Amino acid sequence: MFEADGPLVGRTADLARIDRFLEGIARTPGGGGPLLLLGEPGVGKTALLAATTARAEHRGMHVVAAAGAEYRAQLSYSGLGRLIAEAAAAQPPADLGEALSVALGHRDGPPPDHGSVARDVLSLAARLAGHRPTLIVVDDIQWLDPASATILGDVARRMAGFAAGMLCAAREGTESFFDHSGLPIHDVRPLGEADAHDLLERSFPALAPRVRRRLITEAQGNPLALLELPIALDASPRTATALPERLPLSRRLQSAFASRITGLPPATRYLLLLAALDATGDLDVVRRAATGRCGLKHLAPAERAQLIRVHEPAGLHFRHPLTRSAVVELATSDQRRSAHRALARAWQEVPERQAWHLAQAAQGPDERVAALLERAAGVIAGRGDGPAAVAALLRAADLTPQAPERARRLAEAACTSAHLSGDLRDVPHLLDTARRTAPGADSPAMAVAGAAYLLNGSGDIDTAHRLLCGALTTRPAPYDPADTGLADALHTLLLVCFFGGRPELWPPFDTALANYPVPPVLLAAARRTFADPARTGPSDLAVLDEAIAALTHDPDPRRIVRTAITGAYLDRLDGCTEALHRVVAGGRRGEHIAPAIDALFLLGNHAWLTGQWEQLQQAAREGLDLCEQHHYPMQAWVGKYLLACTAAARGHHGTTRTLTDQMNHWAGPRRADTVRAYAAHARTLSALGQGDFEEAYQQATLITPPGTLPPFASHAIWTVMDLAEAAMRTGRRTQAQDHATAARTAGLDTLSPRLKMLVHATGALTADDDRHPGFQDALAVEGGERWPFDLARIHLHYGERLRRARARAQARHHLGTAADLFEQLGAEPWADRANQELRACGTPARTAPRPAGAVLTPQQRQIAALAAAGLTNKRIAERLALSPRTVSTHLYQLFPKVGVTSRAGLRDALKRLDQQ
Structure with missing residues (x-):
């Protein structure tokens, strides 16, 4: 979180004090404890924290860091939650403790008292310190939410005696819920004159001496002021005379900015307020908002004061974030509301921005504005900005006069947090507030958010299924196609039924889908292509292909992921990869975590099938890291399945066993049959690679019985050739042929080129004729080289059959191709099989890939x-x-x-x- 930016000037004494503090942490018993850095804004506290972090890590300490943030809406325990998430990212705790788990929303329970939460945090710190000395770093504690600040203050006073320390930084003279009475305090003072001169000399060597002396006098040793103020000046000697006669810089940097603002003309301050509240940097918006009161020419004083930069024709930027903060803080509440109303008029062509400004201008409940803001939240969510959409929904709830509507909007915020922004831990608090606001009220959004929390908490598939079905049955039929909440509920129910993997889960979904006058096309297609792909029809494929083609310019991460999921089993991910990469990029920016996790695993799925296994590893690991950081264990099973399959193909059978044991251990008691199918598929591949064909057959038939592709067993279409091979190798020819017939009868060969290739190969593999044309038909499928692992296996099977038919020259060609492909993939067990067959053909085995x-x-x-x-x-x-x-x-x-x-x-x- 804290990064050092070059050497610190004039901080030798401060760093010596910090070094003594770090040395004390490692001395137990009696080591550890807190230290509070106090100083004015801009004096360098954050830079000292960065230096401390680097020093601590160099000593081998584990550093856990967090910071308060001004102007950010803070839920109770949100600051503490960020700190715990940081700790868990590097050293996952076995148990957070009941009170802390409830406080952070990891489990349900009555609100815990602060003392119990503090004890759990202290216990967690002690456990971390048991592994290695631990440093907790918290910046800007004055901006932490009250609950987190209170807890951390209590913990700080009680953590001496084990190898952990807490280093905090706060602005002096500010009020905070962090009680630092009795804590060791180190005052971070402004720089002395010599050090200030050194800093300016290093940073601005071209400054004229007179200007430098003037700045040292005015900055009063504040490092950030020393680094910012020269930018406002011309580097020529005469610049000194252009400085304001009086620029009173108080000991607080915020006061320095404020004093520069208060000296501006009223019209300039009004324009700055408009720009600060708008925050887009669009000069035309400021001009429209100020019409009738002042013009853009009144920005000139702010430009001359170097508070802003104006780039024609349309750009306005504040030189420092604190300038924008100071502009807003110096305005009265009436002035801010008036400016928001003016900005709302300026943004009347962009409803979501207009709604936001109207909401900020409102003084009390206003249903019209709340409704506008809710619609705006939908637009914002459609662009993938989850945090902004949640903020809009929460403000809409604040403005809603009627309790049931207010509760519904809070539930929408919870739903957006769970399925878009990735703030799953906020869901219990939001749902609890909604239920208290309107007891007995219910909505699809409440069910969707509750189901997401259940699935990623206890993993209770059946309860999530009942919750969603209950919400859907209370809605009057026919459903309103414009009700996006209903569509979200059905998409969530689709995934619940899929992961459950049991036919009895699906009738309520089908009933709900039938309640639409015209069902949403993508949802209706997904019911077959994803839930029951073996029964996909041509019309479903047409809908799917049209939806994929439309992804090119689609900004909505949820729709992109839903479309890709709809096409995953039918090998349509090729057309989705560019859009999925956009989703991942947005997730890395923090805009939409939950869809980014799905997108990473879908890209991993595509990489698995197309032989890009290194990319698979990267995507799966990144997705699993996000699952862990944001508490999405349900989604993690897809990533673990991909890693288990790759490990199986490469002969890392211990890894496959470990991952599949985890899957079965979790899925068994929860009746998550699809997760068990994931495990069975990976174990089938592992057994085939080891030549344990009886085990392969037993695992493959856990997914589907031979000779059938049962409804809702989506994974069965991917294991057709696996089951047939295992059956043939164990003398179950009839079962193998029945399964090949079932695949052909179901028309799997019409669903995708890869499936066509597998159906042809399976028919040949199970045929009595060693020269069956099915292998040639499989190898002739357009684009077969896109799936190298499947292609190599088909070459291997064909080569084995040809060798048995004594067509050795032809066999060597196919076996050699198989060996080359397997070696390129790193599929060692399969390469060994191909090489053994080559030796049997009288050809030396390949020992390495061709150059x-x-x-x-x-x-x-x-x-x-x-x-x-x-x-x-x-x-x-x-x-x-x-x-x-x-x-x-x-x-x-x-x-x-x-x-x-x-x-x-x-x-x-x-x-x-x-x-x-």
Whole structure:
């Protein structure tokens, strides 16, 4: 959280005091304890915290950091929650304690008293210190929420005696709920004249001596003032005469900014207030809002004072955030409301901004404004800005006169927190407030938020199912298609039913969907393509493909993720990857955590199927980190499933066993059958790789019985070839052939090229004829090289059959291709199988992948270049007068030569070849 920005000037004595404090932490018993840094704004407290953090980490200490934030809405215990989340990110605690868990919303219970919460925090600090010395760092404690500040003050006085310390920083002279009576205090003083001169000399070497002396006098040793004020001046010697005659800089930096603002003309201060409250930097908005009162020419004094920068034609920026804060604080409440009303008029063409300013101008409940703001929250959420959408909904609730409507909006805020912003811990507080506001009131949003909290708390699928079904049955039919809350409830119920994986969960969903006059098309398609893909029809595929095509410019992360989920089982993620990467980028900015987790795992899923297993590892690990940081364990099982499958394919069978044991341990008592199917799939792959075909058969039949693709067993379509292979290898030919027939009868080959490839290969694998054409049909599928692991397995099976039929030359070709692909993927057990078959054909086994610099034929080079440019096999074939099958054959032959497993790596691989 705190990063050092170069060496500190004039802080030798301060750093010596901090070093003594750190040394004391490691001395137990009797070590540890608190230290409070007090000083004026801008004096360098945060810089000292950064230096302390670096020193502590260099000593091998575990540092947990958090900070208060001005002007940010603070829920009770939110500051403490950030601190605990930081601690858990590096050293997950076994148990937070009952009081702390309730306070942070991790479990239900009566509100705990502060003493109990403080004891739990102290116990957690002691456990962390038991692993290694621990430093808790809290900046700007004056801006912490009252509950967190009170608890941390209590903890600070009681933490001596073990290897942990608490270093806090606060502005002197400010009121806070952090009680520092009796705590050791270190005053951070302004710099002396010599040090101030040194700082200016280092930072602004071109300053004229007279200007430098004047600044040292005016800044009174405040480092931030010394670094900011020179920017307001011309570096020429005559600049000193342009300084205001009186610029009283108090000992507090905020006062320095305030004094510069109070000397401005009223019209200028009004324009600054408009700009500060608008915060977009749009000069045209300020101009429209000020119409009839003043013009933009009145900004000139603020420009000359270097409080703002104006970039024509339309940009206005405050030079320092404290300037904006000071402008707002210096205005009276009437002035602020008047400015917000003017800004609302200026933003009348943008309803969500207009609504926000109207809400800030309101003095009491106002349903019209609350309704506008709620609609604005929907627009903001559609752009993916979860925190802003939640803030708008909470303000709308504040302005709502009727208790039931106020409760509904609070529930909407809880729902948005859970499914967009990633603030799952806020959900219990918001729902509790909603229920107290209007006892007995209910809404789909309340059910959605409650279900999300249940699923990620206790993992209670059945209770979440009952909660959602209950909310849906209370809504009058037919449903209003414009009621987004109902659609959200159904999307959530879809996922609950999916993870439950039991047919009896689905009838209430189907009943609710039938209550729409015209069901939402994506939701209706997902009911088949995601929940029961084996029964997907052409119309569903058309809807899905149209929805994916529309993602190019879609800003809504929820719709992007829902669309990708709808197409995941039918191999449609190729068309979603760009949009999913946008969702991940927004998550990294903190705008929408929950969709970003889903997006990462969907990208991991795509990487698994397309052989980009290093990318899979990165995406899954990042997603799992977010799950842990934001308390989304339910979503984590998808990431663990992907890691378990990759580990199985690469022969890391212990990792697969550990991850699948975790899945089964969690899923068993919760009856989460899909999570158990995840585990069975990974174990099937692991067993196949080890040649334990009986175990593979037993695991595969946990997903689906042989010869059938039962309703709602989504995962069954991905394990068709696995089950058939295991059945054939264990002498269950009839079951294997029945399963191949079931896949063909269900029309899986019409759903995606990859499934078509698998259906053809499964038919050939289970046939009595060793020369069955199904293998050739599978290898001829357009774009088959996009799925290298599946492709390599088909080559392996085909090569095994050809060797058995004594067609050794043909067998060697397919077995060699399989070995190359497996080796490129790092799928060692499968590469070993291919090499064993090669030896049986009289060919030495491959000991390493072919060199990346192997020579390509001219035709292969042409094909590789066109494929890297994004052309399909069909278009390449048309351009080169070849058949698509020939193009496909060349591609999977050249991939091992250039050291890639899919088209995604071709461009870089060809670049490397050009440089050799």
